[in-house]
Amino acid sequence: MKRRAVKPQALPDTSEWTFEAIERYHEEITRVANSYGLDTYPVQIEIITAEQMMDAYASVGMPVNYHHWSFGKHFLSTEKGYRRGQMGLAYEIVINSNPCIAYLMEENTLTMQALVIAHAAYGHNSFFKGNYLFRTWTNADAIIDYLLFARNFISQCEQRHGEAEVEFFLDSCHALMNLGVDRYRRPQKLSLAKEAMRQREREDYLQSQVNELWRTLPSAEVRPDRLHEKLFPPEPEENLLYFIEKHAPLLEPWQREIVRIIRKIAQYFFPQRQTQVMNEGWATFWHYTILNHLYDEGLLGDSFMLEFLQSHTNVVLQPSYNERWYNGINPYALGFAMWQDIKRICEHPTDEDRRWFPEIAGSNWLETFDFAMRNFKDESFIAQYLSPTVMRNFRMFAILDDDKQDKMKVSAIHDDSGYRRVREILSEQYNLGSREPNIQVWSVDLRGDRSITLRYQPYRRRPLADSADQVMKHFARLWGFTVRLESINDDGRVELLQETRTEKRHGHRIDEDA
């Protein structure tokens, strides 16, 4: 062990921040983070104003993005809420990029800046770098470049084809954004140079593929009775945008490229949607641990700690189900509690813990943490690590609401017979597969009217919301021919939910501004 030559000096304890103070804090936080073995991307801290924070909000937190009215809408509503004091802005935004960009807001006090540095620049940052989902789906080195490419490409399209045309097209892509991700396939890495170089190539290639598929003259020897045997796609396709990019008959090459851009961006954000509890909990755990460590070393003053603990407590507050501000399980609270609890199980296991978690009870907590952070997402993380202690502390209970029954039923509570069930249900709640409707491309009528059929597989008899009609219109605009939505029920019965007929090639407008 290296011994510190000088006894460290206490850190500045004012409420106003300065650049020097931020640098001092950052230095110490880095030192502590490294001592815990957090592996991170280099950090880039950017100081911004509240206004700029709202800008960042509006463009989903990214420093560059293409233009679209929906971002303007989000900006307006954020601005309204902020100006009226109905909501505070988030203290930080952190971008999964290399270097990892963390925004600090000018209005924050020095304490908050330190908290944000520990939370975002070390907590989230190390999660982005370590977690398997982020490693698989996102490429931190290239995302900013890719967004730049996307913005330039889309503004070129606007110049060439008109803003309105591009805007309507983007609307349609956005409507399908959640279904524009691969859940099982591994993605290719994004890179600006490669994208730009291969884009032309791809345009030509794609177009030729499509033409092949939609060759209008059938070969003579095809026998009509064989036609039904060949189903296209051979297997249902879960990534709707991918399917459109590759197979929609009438899209121009630039339109295919836009579909691809939206799909890539959706894929980039996909891991964040799947790791909310883990990621936020992880970052919260680390800001708490790092700042406490600094306090124990005597570097932080009491007033700093009081302010810090107050914000920290607000963040991890979990209201009860019958309180007015209850809004589901707070991911910060749950995540923080679980990570704290894992550490406790490693360090001071009880008999119950030994029974439930034989493999981690008494192990080195840093190693256990590293393993858990790298290899799980919310769903599996909860299924694996949610302990009876946490369930008791949260006083969790599960309610079964079956619309065929008159009453709702308490299916399990935090007791011996209920732990496993509660854990299972909570884990399922974070499963994107059941949280979002499962809709896949089922078939395309290749030889006939070129219509496409989507199939919805209801999860526990849940119907689709009415917005599906609108989405199908958008889908029809992208596909260019008749689109159909079927649902396949538990008993295998197929039912037609919706059909949007269209024959128009261009200018098919959905009543956007009706």
Place this chain on the structure above:
Amino acid sequence: MVRIIDRRFDSKNKSAVNRQRFIRRFKKQIRRAVSDAIRDRSIRDLDNGEHISIPARDLSEPNFQHGHGGVREQVFSGNDQFSSGDLIGRPPGGGGGGKGSGKASKDGEGEDDFVFHLSREEFLDIFFDDLALPNLVRTQLARITDYKTQRAGHSADGSPANINIVRSMRGALGRRLALGSPFAARLRELQRELETVIANGGEDCIEADELREEIARLRAKIEAIPFIDSFDLRYNNRIKVPKPTTQAVMFCVMDVSGSMDEGKKATGKRFFMLLYLFLIRTYEHIDVVFIRHHTVAKEVDEEEFFHSRESGGTVVSSALELMESVIRERYSSGDWNIYGAQASDGDNWDNDSPICRDLLDKGILPWVQYFAYIEITPGEPQNLWREYEKLLGAHANFAMQRIDDPAQIYPVFRELFKKSLA
């Protein structure tokens, strides 16, 4: 190593483009909200933006979601009373606890409108979108009549009255320093030499004399640099800039006889208001003259104009006569852009209508930029309308329109003041 970047002074309005796109996209809805807002405003209340609300469903961004129904099983926190197997009634409306998971309401019915604030500029821009008075272009060209002079830095030539002494002296000083400095340096050098020579060889040695001579020559050279040269002179520069006449007067003429009920007056008010809104964007200063009439005309203030009631017959010409005399007395200087707007139910004393036409034709229309007449009546055109119709061909700055309910105001306004920039 950490990089800390101060972005606070970077471009601020990154979202400005997106904001504009939002406004353009929902122009139709926003425009509707704007014209609703007009109804509730006073004619001169234009310094504020407006809160615009748009039905949330119009600007939804749909995606596939689960609807209500089916089987749901969810974990909640804070159990205080339940045991496994308990049956609970559904809470009404999802309130209190039960099953609400913070999702928006079912089908958009209960959703709040999307409300945001439109700045004054955006408000007016939308309002006047593609709107301009027919003679506007002419007015704009014509109104560049006055010039005013204003300062524009300094120049190297000009009239002696405009010499800027401080500038000139500063230049002279600089020049003297610059031209004299080689001599001055040489001078100092010689003086030092002289001192050493004197120290070595005494006051009167030959070398000292030579040096003294040279010093005197240098002094003379330095003296010869002129104290001020014509080259140094700087003059205050003044340029003429065209000064637009930015004042207008707007005449609101309204019939308040018994046949004009409150509804018709309210319609008239909107009409005047719209004209005022337009004028205030074009002119810095606007006078508004309110003239109301039944059998006699009277100039009144806004309050009285819109709200007090009179009854009796109608002699429209009285109002036009009053308008003509007001123009002659107060607004005849040519600095004023004159606009007239008349609202009436068209009811007039029969013999009076031809007089009105004559008054307009000779006494008013030659002086005004634009005169608009609206007849607020659900029925057949009245005699005043028929007389006025005869003016249409002869005067390009005259327009008339019939409306019968408030909903027609906006279209009528657009029709009246449609762009005619040919």
